[in-house]
Amino acid sequence: xxxxxxxxxxxxxxxxxxxxxxxxxxxxxxxxxxxxxxxxxxxxxxxxxxxxxxxxxxxxxxxxxxxxxxxxxxxxxxxxxxxxxxxxxxxxxxxxxxxxxxxxxxxxxxxxxxxxxxxxxxxxxxxxxxxxxxxxxxxxxxxxxxxxx
Amino acid sequence: xxxxxxxxxxxxxxxxxxxxxxxxxxxxxxxxxxxxxxxxxxxxxxxxxxxxxxxxxxxxxxxxxxxxxxxxxxxxxxxxxxxxxxxxxxxxxxxxxxxxxxxxxxxxxxxxxxxxxxxxxxxxxxxxxxxxxxxxxxxxxxxxxxxxx
DNA sequence: TATTGTTATACTCTATAACTATA
DNA sequence: TATAGTTATAGAGTATAACAATA
Numbered sequence: 001x002x003x004x005x006x007x008x009x010x011x012x013x014x015x016x017x018x019x020x021x022x023x024x025x026x027x028x029x030x031x032x033x034x035x036x037x038x039x040x041x042x043x044x045x046x047x048x049x050x051x052x053x054x055x056x057x058x059x060x061x062x063x064x065x066x067x068x069x070x071x072x073x074x075x076x077x078x079x080x081x082x083x084x085x086x087x088x089x090x091x092x093x094x095x096x097x098x099x100x101x102x103x104x105x106x107x108x109x110x111x112x113x114x115x116x117x118x119x120x121x122x123x124x125x126x127x128x129x130x131x132x133x134x135x136x137x138x139x140x141x142x143x144x145x146x147x148x149x
Numbered sequence: 150x151x152x153x154x155x156x157x158x159x160x161x162x163x164x165x166x167x168x169x170x171x172x173x174x175x176x177x178x179x180x181x182x183x184x185x186x187x188x189x190x191x192x193x194x195x196x197x198x199x200x201x202x203x204x205x206x207x208x209x210x211x212x213x214x215x216x217x218x219x220x221x222x223x224x225x226x227x228x229x230x231x232x233x234x235x236x237x238x239x240x241x242x243x244x245x246x247x248x249x250x251x252x253x254x255x256x257x258x259x260x261x262x263x264x265x266x267x268x269x270x271x272x273x274x275x276x277x278x279x280x281x282x283x284x285x286x287x288x289x290x291x292x293x294x295x296x297x298x
Numbered sequence: 299t300a301t302t303g304t305t306a307t308a309c310t311c312t313a314t315a316a317c318t319a320t321a
Numbered sequence: 322t323a324t325a326g327t328t329a330t331a332g333a334g335t336a337t338a339a340c341a342a343t344a
Contacts, residue, residue, distance in 0.1 A: 004270070011273050012261045014280035016193055019171035021284040021291070023190060026172070027211045028291035036334075041172060044165055055302060062176045067335050069304055074334095091302040091343045111294065112161045115286040119279055121153070124160050127279050130268055131163035135170040137264040142170070142177035145260065185311075204325060216312050218327055223311095240320045240325040 015134065029108050038063070039075060040104070043097065046081060047105040051096045054083065080104060164283065178257050184227060187212070187220055189253070192229060192246065196254040200245045203232065229253060 030037045038061060045060050046052065052060070058068030072095055075081035080101035086092035097105065119127060179186045187210060194209050195201065201209070207217030221244055224230035229250035235241035246254065268276060 007273050007277070008262055008265065009258075011265055011277040011280070012258055013197065014277045014284065015261050015264070016258075017197055018167070018280050018284040018287070019174065020190065020193060020197070021287040022168035022171045023175070024211065025168065025287050025291045028294040032294050038334075041169065044169060048162065048165055048169070053302080062173065063334090064336060065303060066305080066337080070334075086302095089302085089344070093303070109158075109161055109165075111290055112164050112287070113157055114290050115164070115283050116157065116160055118282045118286055121156075123275070123279065124156050126272070127276070128156070128160040128163045130272065130276050130279075131160070131167050133267045134264050135163065135167040137267055138167070138170040138174050138261070141260055141263050142174045145177040145181050187311075202325080212311090213313060214326065215314080215328080219311075235325095238321070238325085242326070 025111070029104075029111070033104050033107075035078060035080065035104075036074070038071060039078070039080070040108075042071060042075060042095075043080060043101055043105055044108070046095065046097050046101070051094050053086070054093045054095055057095055075101075174260070178253075178260070182253050182256075184229065184253075185223070188224060188227070188229070189257075191220060191224060191244075192250055192254055193257070195230060195244065195246050195250070200243050202235070203242045203244055206244055224250075 026037055026040060029035075029040045033040065035043075041061055042057060045057060049060070054068050054072050055065045058065060058071065061068075061071075063071065072081065072083060072093075075095070076083065079098060081095055081097050083093040083095055086094050116124065175186055175189060178184075178189045182189065184192075190210055191206060194206060198209070203217050203221050204214045207214060207220065210217075210220075212220065221230065221232060221242075224244070225232065228247060230244055230246050232242040232244055235243050265273065
């Protein structure tokens, strides 16, 4: 009867709305902090993955190495992240959050936490797992798409 | 013992990763279709909300009315959406997807559907509800943030 | 030779402000 | 007067390409 299909369609629709809400959230955080959208994405990546090489960070964000240079310049001038030397490879700069960058991340953490307010607390652990599975699959899917343009 | 807190923290972390994956997905769709990021966001909004006024669409995307004009100009020149007259208010232009715009949405629908591949099918209906709840709360939260800058 | 990052230049997209047309 | 959209101009952010330093 196509029940499976309509269930999947509904899930896709919800995911689409969530992605749009995430992009809206990103703009709101950027507006709130006075940073740009890409800057706040970078802070979020650094919070999740820990310190990254400058180009590695740019690759995660989908920008070129020259744009990465400009991005980290802005992050440093705004005091939310900083370069430091890679131990053992003098070509590389690693990037880490400053205390002020951590503050921004913590603030956005609280805002994200509030968005779970309507979710029943006993479903939260399973939901966290599902969100991560979707994120990982979506990332893999996007990378496959990008690799054959 | 802080168990509730750590469960919530883990959920927030998963949501953060999912938002980043969504932004990565957006870039991949833009690259694949040859459209810009904002264009593909607009197509997604039109798919979810149905036809919208030009400025209304821009407001959803967080851009100004002049940027909306330029955006819809691009959507039209690329053949994925089109203006049509509002019946009864000659100031307004409504925007709708073209057949080609629908094709883009359908293609991205399939990509999104694939990202549910690792989710157990019996959890899918409840998951769809949770995703929508999170999206709605996140959107409301972001609007609250934006209204006091 | 390959990799990491920087600089110079051009392009795309968006914001601000002034304007037209309609309600 | 207020609203929907357009145009002109300026600015932010990114891409491309050429380059320097290190592996």
